[in-house]
Amino acid sequence: MVRTPSGGPERRDPSKPMPGAALIVEDEPQILELIAVNLEHAGYVPWRARSAEEAEALIRGALPVVVLLDWMLPGESGIALARRLRMDQRTRDVPIIMLTARAEERDKIAGLESGADDYVTKPFSPKELLARIKAVLRRRAPQSTGEPVEISGLKLDPGAHRVTGNGTRLELGPTEFRLLQFFMTHPERIYSRAQLLDQVWGDHVFVEERTVDVHIRRLRHALSATGHEHLIETVRGSGYGLRTG
16 A cells, blocks of 8 residues: 555545554654554554644545544644544544543543544553554444334434434434434333443443443434434433333
8 A cells, every 4th residue: 555654545535444544643753653553563554643734634535444633732632623523524433532641531521522432541551542442443333224213203214324303314423323223222211321331332341431421412412403302311320211202
């Protein structure tokens, strides 16, 4: 494969992810190279960017399969870049893992609410980071097709990957889509955060239970466009579910 000096692609179809390509957005040279070397050893093709601007230039050439994004960058922050990637139709489904020294809970919530799929605090071991990447890619794997399901005017079509409320299309992120699909196929029952992590995210140990709360808020916000947010039920101390009326 031909690559630019910064590790990015040349003359690739910009609409399709490049298999194995992992974009590292990190302004600390030692950390950047440490991550890149370990990714190469694990079979990935590391792309290097030291700012949000460099990262976007590489992404315009082709999509990576995952973005490892530092919070504190020169110029635009990683949080701002994550939000913009999530708003762009072309990049909204690219997995993002935030890398940061900010370890407080409010910072983790802010990172997840910006659109990140996972949040890794520095210092971290290369083995942990690789495990997190595998877990995120596994969670982002395409869902198997199934029959459409409709509840109270809210319709989810797994085959078309489409959600509509009273005929109006709703925009959901991949995780929110899977969460809603699980709720709609298992209505009138309350599931704990741990159960939802197992059923929607998969059987791994790297995602914190508070992550569920973030995605529930995103799901409710998306459903509010057609007044269906009330279907998502919260039972304090127990968990979440979907009611049919």
